[in-house]
Amino acid sequence: MQLNWIFKSFDELTAKELYAILQLRNEVFVVEQNCVYQDADGKDLHSMHLCGWVAGKLAAYTRIIPPGISYTEASIGRVVTSPAYRNTGTGRKLMEESIRLTFSEFKGTRIRIGAQLYLTGFYSSLGFIQTGEEYLEDGIPHIEMILHK
Secondary structure: OOOOEEEHHHHHHHHHHHHOOOOOOHHHHHHHHOOOOOOOOOOHOOOOOEEEOOOEEEEEEEEOOOOOOOOHHHHHHHHEHHHHHHHOOOOHHHHHHHHHHHHOOOOOOOHHHHHHHHHHHHHHHHOEEEEEEEEEOEEEEEEEEEEOO
């Protein structure tokens, strides 16, 4: 399986790319996780968007948020893998590419994330370290984690 990466600002996304992003985020975060929340939070406009495509289908996505918007540090958010591509290593490839691009775009920064608690082992395996206490976001347990280059 060959992932074809695109990395674009919000203004560079085509209407079809944006639709695919919103559709995948809705499918996983709202429907699958049964979490009613405001997805359009204004951060997409300032973020870079990483999409992994396979045969014209969006397989994986993250948004990379500049320092000073969510946290003092840069952040990776809305991390999502299509159900059709889970357990294939796609999520790890997505995060590795996201980390590489974040450090490339925002030199000298660290990366802070708000991780769903059940994924702390996965993020720890990528070098993230837990900071702070567990908290609820939209009814789902989370913890902040940070990655130093």
